[in-house]
Amino acid sequence: MTDRFAHLENLLEADVQQRLLSDATRGQLNTAGYFHAEGLIQPRVCQALIDALAGAEFIEVRRNDRRGDTHFFTVNGTDLEARLPGMDGLYRYLGDVAAHLAERPLCGLDDLSIGLSLNCTPPGGAFVRHFDRNDVSASVMLNTVAGGALELWPNIYSSSVGALGRLANRTVMQLSLLKRPVRIPAAPGDVVFFSRRTLHGVAAIEGMRSRVSLIMAYDQPGVTYSQDQDYYGRADTRITLETLNA
Ligand SMILES: O=C(O)CCC(=O)C(=O)O
Ligand SMILES: [Fe+2]
Numbered sequence: 001m002t003d004r005f006a007h008l009e010n011l012l013e014a015d016v017q018q019r020l021l022s023d024a025t026r027g028q029l030n031t032a033g034y035f036h037a038e039g040l041i042q043p044r045v046c047q048a049l050i051d052a053l054a055g056a057e058f059i060e061v062r063r064n065d066r067r068g069d070t071h072f073f074t075v076n077g078t079d080l081e082a083r084l085p086g087m088d089g090l091y092r093y094l095g096d097v098a099a100h101l102a103e104r105p106l107c108g109l110d111d112l113s114i115g116l117s118l119n120c121t122p123p124g125g126a127f128v129r130h131f132d133r134n135d136v137s138a139s140v141m142l143n144t145v146a147g148g149a150l151e152l153w154p155n156i157y158s159s160s161v162g163a164l165g166r167l168a169n170r171t172v173m174q175l176s177l178l179k180r181p182v183r184i185p186a187a188p189g190d191v192v193f194f195s196r197r198t199l200h201g202v203a204a205i206e207g208m209r210s211r212v213s214l215i216m217a218y219d220q221p222g223v224t225y226s227q228d229q230d231y232y233g234r235a236d237t238r239i240t241l242e243t244l245n246a
Pocket of ligand 2: 137
């Protein structure tokens with residue numbers, strides 16, 4: 001896999017990459033429900049990505065429900081790849097890493113606009129706890145912020161089968177309030193892989209700086225995403241952020 005992605009050597013820390021793909025890490029995502037790869041992406045790359053996004057057009061996501069408020073800005077993978085060619089390569093490569101950690105075949109989604117996104121969560125913003133619909137996700141954190149930890153309830157449960165499944169998921173989300181999450185503070189270059197059984201969210205941003213992360217979705221080959229579902233990356237309206245303030 002390293003030949004196919006030779007250019008990624010300029011983006012990744014070689015020693016972290018090597019440890020990540022060792023036999024010792026094979027399958028670890030399944031037992032723990034998540035895997036925290038510290039410092040995988042070079043810090044200068046994280047900063048360059050943030051700088052390159054100033055003046056880009058974002059989709060604003062704002063929701064509130066019983067779980068709380070969600071507010072962030074996002075660039076979907078299609079727009080991101082147009083602005084920064086090569087992001088798709090990083091997405092596909094981290095899919096190979098996810099497959100190693102989960103010990104099963106996994107690949108990026110055909111529809112880049114829901115498979116990959118760059119999220120910018122402003123001061124006061126957050127992402128309420130939820131289950132992702134795909135098999136494994138990766139959050140690539142690009143900077144440090146006050147607050148804004150990635151909160152995980154590993155391997156807690158997730159069922160997407162019909163109305164009963166949704167009800168079960170809602171119940172699990174309620175019960176999660178009784179359980180302390182694993183909190184992973186935002187740190188540039190850290191990548192957190194987690195499975196669809198892991199409930200997760202982003203805690204409120206407390207300081208003056210925005211939290212920036214890349215979100216990557218993976219599924220088993222041949223699994224197609226349901227086309228009728230609602231994804232934040234599919235919205236039509238865009239707003240320009242002159243600076244990410246990150
Ligand atoms: O920004 C993050 O680290 C997580 C975002 C997330 O959970 C999602 O986009 O589904
Ligand atoms: Fe998520």
